[in-house]
Amino acid sequence: MKGMSERFVRLSVVALLGVVLLAVALLLVPRLGKSGQPEATFDEGAPLDVRNRYPAQCPVHATPLADDTVPVSYGLPDFAPVFAGDSYGRQMDLFPYAEVKYANGCVISDDSPWRAQVRYCSDCRDARSAYFADGQRQ
Numbered sequence: 805m806k807g808m809s810e811r812f813v814r815l816s817v818v819a820l821l822g823v824v825l826l827a828v829a830l831l832l833v834p835r836l837g838k839s840g841q842p843e844a845t846f847d848e849g850a851p852l853d854v855r856n857r858y859p860a861q862c863p864v865h866a867t868p869l870a871d872d873t874v875p876v877s878y879g880l881p882d883f884a885p886v887f888a889g890d891s892y893g894r895q896m897d898l899f900p901y902a903e904v905k906y907a908n909g910c911v912i913s914d915d916s917p918w919r920a921q922v923r924y925c926s927d928c929r930d931a932r933s934a935y936f937a938d939g940q941r942q
């Protein structure tokens with residue numbers, strides 16, 4: 805009989821631990837996105853305003869920059885060369901103020917912004933679109 809009750813207590817402890825772990829998992833899962841980072845929507849929080857960091861006009865196209873609100877990215881840029889010999893520097897030479905998103909460094913916290921108010925050049929955005937459309941044909 806003593807052996808039976810010890811086994812019962814051991815099973816109960818294991819079951820209790822299982823329930824606790826399941827509860828913790830259920831609490832955490834809704835807060836995490838697929839990447840393991842907190843899920844965020846673009847409606848949350850005030851956007852980061854970086855519009856004072858831009859020149860009045862694009863140095864490549866001489867086009868006056870316009871206001872826009874774009875997603876903020878964190879971590880290493882997802883730059884992918886599309887042409888042989890391509891580089892981030894070359895893209896910056898061709899369309900320096902496309903500003904389709906704003907890279908805000910690698911440090912992320914609970915109150916990190918997910919949108920940024922930027923200024924962009926419409927000709928840079930056209931050049932960027934054409935550049936990547938060409939790249940996909942190769």
Ligand SMILES: [Zn+2]
Nearest residue numbers: 862865925928
């Ligand atoms: Zn431009």
